[in-house]
Amino acid sequence: MSGRTLSDKVIDAHTVDEHDTNLFRRVTVDAVLGHDATTALLIDDFERRGVSIWDRSRVLLANDHFSPPATAERADISNRFLAFAREQDIPNLMLDRGICHQLLVEHRLCQAGGLIVGADSHTVMAGGIGACATGMGATDILFTLATGTTWLRRPETIAVRLHGELPAQSAGRDVVLALLAVLGESGAQYRSLEFHDESTTRLGQDDRFAIANMAVEIGAKFGVFVPDEVTEDYYLQRDGEFLGTPVRPDADAVYERVIDLDLSGLDARVAKPWSPANVVPLRELEPVRITSAFLGSCASGRLSDIAAVAEELADRKVHPEVRFVVIPASVAVFQQALRAGYVETLTEAGAIVNHSSCGACGGIDKGVLGAQDVCVSSSNRNFRGRMGHWQSRTYLASPRTVARAAIRGVLAPDLYGTREDS
Amino acid sequence: MNPISGRVWLFGDDLNTDVIHPPAFYSLDPDKVRRGLFHGYDPELQPNLEPGDVVVAGRNFGCGSSRETSIRALKLNHIGAVIAVDFARIFFRNATNNGLPCLTFDDPADLERLTTGQRVSVDPDRARLRTGDGTTIALTPPGEFVRQIWAAGGLLELLPKS
Numbered sequence: 001m002s003g004r005t006l007s008d009k010v011i012d013a014h015t016v017d018e019h020d021t022n023l024f025r026r027v028t029v030d031a032v033l034g035h036d037a038t039t040a041l042l043i044d045d046f047e048r049r050g051v052s053i054w055d056r057s058r059v060l061l062a063n064d065h066f067s068p069p070a071t072a073e074r075a076d077i078s079n080r081f082l083a084f085a086r087e088q089d090i091p092n093l094m095l096d097r098g099i100c101h102q103l104l105v106e107h108r109l110c111q112a113g114g115l116i117v118g119a120d121s122h123t124v125m126a127g128g129i130g131a132c133a134t135g136m137g138a139t140d141i142l143f144t145l146a147t148g149t150t151w152l153r154r155p156e157t158i159a160v161r162l163h164g165e166l167p168a169q170s171a172g173r174d175v176v177l178a179l180l181a182v183l184g185e186s187g188a189q190y191r192s193l194e195f196h197d198e199s200t201t202r203l204g205q206d207d208r209f210a211i212a213n214m215a216v217e218i219g220a221k222f223g224v225f226v227p228d229e230v231t232e233d234y235y236l237q238r239d240g241e242f243l244g245t246p247v248r249p250d251a252d253a254v255y256e257r258v259i260d261l262d263l264s265g266l267d268a269r270v271a272k273p274w275s276p277a278n279v280v281p282l283r284e285l286e287p288v289r290i291t292s293a294f295l296g297s298c299a300s301g302r303l304s305d306i307a308a309v310a311e312e313l314a315d316r317k318v319h320p321e322v323r324f325v326v327i328p329a330s331v332a333v334f335q336q337a338l339r340a341g342y343v344e345t346l347t348e349a350g351a352i353v354n355h356s357s358c359g360a361c362g363g364i365d366k367g368v369l370g371a372q373d374v375c376v377s378s379s380n381r382n383f384r385g386r387m388g389h390w391q392s393r394t395y396l397a398s399p400r401t402v403a404r405a406a407i408r409g410v411l412a413p414d415l416y417g418t419r420e421d422s
Numbered sequence: 423m424n425p426i427s428g429r430v431w432l433f434g435d436d437l438n439t440d441v442i443h444p445p446a447f448y449s450l451d452p453d454k455v456r457r458g459l460f461h462g463y464d465p466e467l468q469p470n471l472e473p474g475d476v477v478v479a480g481r482n483f484g485c486g487s488s489r490e491t492s493i494r495a496l497k498l499n500h501i502g503a504v505i506a507v508d509f510a511r512i513f514f515r516n517a518t519n520n521g522l523p524c525l526t527f528d529d530p531a532d533l534e535r536l537t538t539g540q541r542v543s544v545d546p547d548r549a550r551l552r553t554g555d556g557t558t559i560a561l562t563p564p565g566e567f568v569r570q571i572w573a574a575g576g577l578l579e580l581l582p583k584s
């Protein structure tokens with residue numbers, strides 16, 4: 001038998017039965033994730049069909065899109081969602097605690113080697129700590145809530161081997177944007193992206209989450225890091241012990257493709273409107289005057305992202321024509337940032353720190369863009385109209401690049417110095 | 423599944439769910455969801471849709487969000503089918519689960535033969551599309567599993583009856 005990839009092994013370990021056609025399998029899942037905006041869409045069907053949840057302890061629900069709600073309509077949707085979660089007596093209902101994907105990786109339900117489904121496309125992010133996690137729609141999630149299973153096709157795997165030494169000023173965001181430039185918006189469609197961190201400096205855990213999160217922007221079903229000592233450290237810190245079964249690929253695993261990405265010299269990358277794959281090196285960009293800067297979303301807004309921004313903003317000021325909104329990914333991250341003094345640095349510099357939630361990322365909440373706005377954002381999608389008005393424009397970049405642009409008021413090619421002096 | 427007939431609405435590659443259905447129209451109110459379809463892309467499009475119309479697109483249709491409001495909006499406007507070069511996986515699952523047929527071209531080059539406004543009929547089970555002038559375009563037959571969901575009337579009909 002030929003060698004198996006990480007996702008092959010995880011799927012095999014969860015297979016209940018193999019459908020004889022189309023390679024569909026019924027698999028069990030270890031956890032189900034849902035948030036207010038998507039879970040609200042399944043409640044009617046759930047009640048009409050008299051469904052009961054297969055295992056409440058494996059469900060994590062979070063209100064993050066409307067937290068707290070900005071309009072009466074959203075308040076009603078939020079209330080509906082919360083009433084549902086309470087009626088179902090979901091033990092892991094996280095009320096106003098942050099973005100569901102961050103809450104999942106902060107929770108023991110998320111383990112290496114686990115198979116997780118969530119009613120949101122960025123569920124892939126849990127791959128940052130070795131779980132095979134994938135997003136689905138409300139109907140699929142309802143099916144899983146009822147049965148504890150779902151249908152999957154075994155994906156082909158693309159291995160991404162990261163080598164070299166990532167420059168100190170670059171981040172996971174620059175790495176995944178560089179990968180998007182190679183693969184495009186559908187380059188990993190239906191595939192599992194399996195990341196092997198062989199870099200000399202090792203990517204930090206927050207950078208891995210940023211990369212796994214945006215695997216879905218490349219179309220991937222899973223974006224999973226092969227567990228190593230960075231992963232183990234994370235679990236030890238979180239749980240005090242390593243509870244999962246760290247699944248690793250066989251040495252002779254069969255890959256559809258292997259991509260070698262040298263991180264040495266990888267400098268800042270930017271995705272121009274209106275595609276996360278419309279990537280150029282920052283140094284080649286025409287200068288763009290910005291009105292808005294955003295650090296947040298499940299793609300970033302973690303402690304090291306906020307630390308990088310605080311480092312940039314220390315003793316400086318946000319440009320007077322720029323509104324800089326910062327949203328920590330979870331309340332736990334917010335509290336860490338408070339303790340570290342970052343929040344004070346950011347607010348001194350003129351940034352706004354909002355409650356841990358999705359915010360303007362999906363065009364929903366405080367900080368949405370108007371027609372004239374040009375935003376530089378550390379979120380994951382710059383689709384047209386996503387963050388607000390159809391005419392608004394969003395550039396995606398790393399947290400550090402967002403901060404530097406916010407100070408300058410311009411997303412400029414020389415934010416990291418000219419090529420000669422960098 | 424019954425054959426569908428209507429007019430073609432042609433789109434390009436990588437049409438994401440925020441363009442299919444802008445976040446501002448996210449709601450539990452069916453009328454609001456219905457009105458949001460393609461609203462940013464062309465506000466005149468949705469009012470001109472007729473039941474049975476067919477969305478035709480290039481690569482990676484439906485990439486982006488998992489919100490099923492995009493599927494609801496297509497269904498509430500009685501879009502009969504979506505034909506594309508290929509689909510983003512979450513969109514494909516969502517549509518299939520809700521009985522909206524998504525089919526791909528057997529030969530992607532056939533996309534060039536279709537234009538907005540053209541009358542077509544689509545037979546999902548036989549995986550083919552016919553244009554008004556009698557041309558037949560082959561689509562890739564859906565697998566057994568997809569047919570099973572279509573035949574049941576959606577994924578939830580496959581839930582074990584309690």
Ligand code: SF4
Pocket residue numbers: 064099100101120122296297298299357358361362379380
């Ligand atoms: S932060 Fe943005 S991408 Fe993440 S779950 Fe919320 S809306 Fe979606």
